[in-house]
Amino acid sequence: MAGTVRKKMSRFNSMISLDEVSRIVKAYSWKKLSTVEVETATSVGMIAANTVVATKDFPPNPRSLVDGYAIRSAETEGSSPADPSRFKIVGKSEAGKGFYSAVSGGESVEIYTGGILPEGLDAVVMAENATVSGDTITVSSSVKAWENVASRGEDLSAGTVLVSSGNIIKPWHLPALTDGGIDRLTVFSPMRVAVLNTGDELFPDAPDHIENSGMSSMMALLPWRFSNTLWIGQVHDDPDDIARAVKESSDRWDLAIITGGSSLGRKDEVPEAMGIAGAIEVFGGMRTKPGRTTSLYSLDGKPVLSLSGFPSTSILMADLIVEILLEAITGVSGYRIRERLPISSDITTGSGYTRLIPGTLVEMNGRTMVAPASSNRGMRLGSLLNSSGIIIVPEWVEGYHSGDLVEFRLW
Structure with a gap:
């Protein structure tokens, strides 16, 4: 028995640093996630699989940034309270309903924020800077060309990068994508995460039975928008049982997380189980506290993460290592700040x-x-x-x- 314990403990003699873990995991050739095309409106929370650029300018036409009156700026040159400029109001332009008739000299168009600037006009006088009398406005100061106007493509121009590959789609991406002409985009399919809990103590007939509190925390580890979590059960501290549970479910997951069965003592069953399953050790043990027994394996190019059975340690280490795995597999950035x-x-x-x-x-x-x-x-x-x-x-x-x-x- 003592020899078995020493043999199992010896694999932790070469623990590696957190920086080394990051380097090794990111350099490993992991199996990539599949991708799927989704409607822009439903993409929030998903991970972009490609870089997306605007296909058109926004705004597509010059538009007003304020409520006021569209005019020709040159007609206000030299305007003052003593010698104001006067314009006849000949129409109205508002968002979604523009004014498309010809506008002659000395004429203006009432315009609202977002309204398209009528052809031939190049500035907007703010409503509070104009005096209205009937169908005429008086302007008492000069107005610069393109004042209070958003030019075509000022917000977004065709070719502007809207979302980079690996970005998590946020709510503020949606208007940019929509206004940039993107109604569909390619994202990574949700990562299928399998959770396996190990330990004789998890079973009701155990003398020192404890509740399987680690299951729910692992099931809730990743945001649901880019993950689907599968519980593949709980097994005894038996390498064959652990190997069977992981191997037989391998076509249903992209990442497997095993809690328990990883320790500095005789119940370090996961390495043997991974050998039975045909997995390759990527690293075994970390120079971190907590989390020294954290290990990672590759089964047919898919990661199998082995964690402590202590819920507090498994939560922390899973969150830390899964962030590195996500970056390695999807290129995701900004998962944690x-x-x-x-x-x-x-x-x-x-x-x-x-x-x-x-x-x-x-x-x-x-x-x-x-x-x-x-x-x-x-x-x-x-x-x-x-x-x-x-x-x-x-x-x-x-x-x-x-x-x-x-x-x-x-x-």
Whole structure:
């Protein structure tokens, strides 16, 4: 038994850094996700598979930026309160209903924000800068050409990049895509994520039975707009059972996540299971606390992520590694935001491991700072409850003083 334990523990003698994990995962030849074409209006939250450019100018015609009166700017040259310019109002232009009749000298068109500028006119006098009397306006100052006018293509011109490959489609992309002439675009199909929980203790007949709380957290890991999650069950601490569950479901997932069965002791069953399944180890063990036993495998070019059975650790490490995998497989950018923020209090971590510490955004003395949320007893679920993200302390840093800038990865 002791020999078996030593053999299993020995594979963690070559743990790699978080930076090395990122480099190795991004360089690996993963199987790509399929793509699908969707309507622009339904694409929010999906990941663009191609770079999309505008196919037309917007606005397609000069339009007014304000409510007022469209005129010829040259006819206001030298205008003053003592010698104002006067224009007859001959029509109206509003968004969706323009004025297309000829406009002669000394004439103006009442215009509303978004209205197309009538042909031959080149400026708009704001309503509050004109005096109206019947069907005539008086302008008491000169107006520059194209004042208060959006020229054709000023907002978007044909060829403008609207969405880059790997961008997550946000609500503000939709009007740009629509106005740029894009009614459909190609996105990555939702990543199919399989979750397998392992552990004798998860079964009701176990002497020390515990609830499978890790299932729901893994099932909710990724936003539903670019993932579909499948629970493939819970199995005992048996390599054959683990291998069978992963292998037999492999045509239904793009990423498999296994919780439990990865430890520094004798219940390190996942490596043997992955060997039985025919998977290749990409890395085994990380120099992070928590998360030292985190490992990654490739089964037919698809990632299998092995995590601790502790829910707090598995949540944190899954979120961290899946972000790297998403970038490697789809090129996604901006999945998680990182900031450099001052820390609110001293922390001592010791060097040798990258420390991952839950933190909460706080306001102190007019500054936004990050306050460490975990205790010296290690990662606990309670430390995640009110956290805003994770403080990442590099492995060569032994701690920080209050006010030092730290890397903060927001949820």
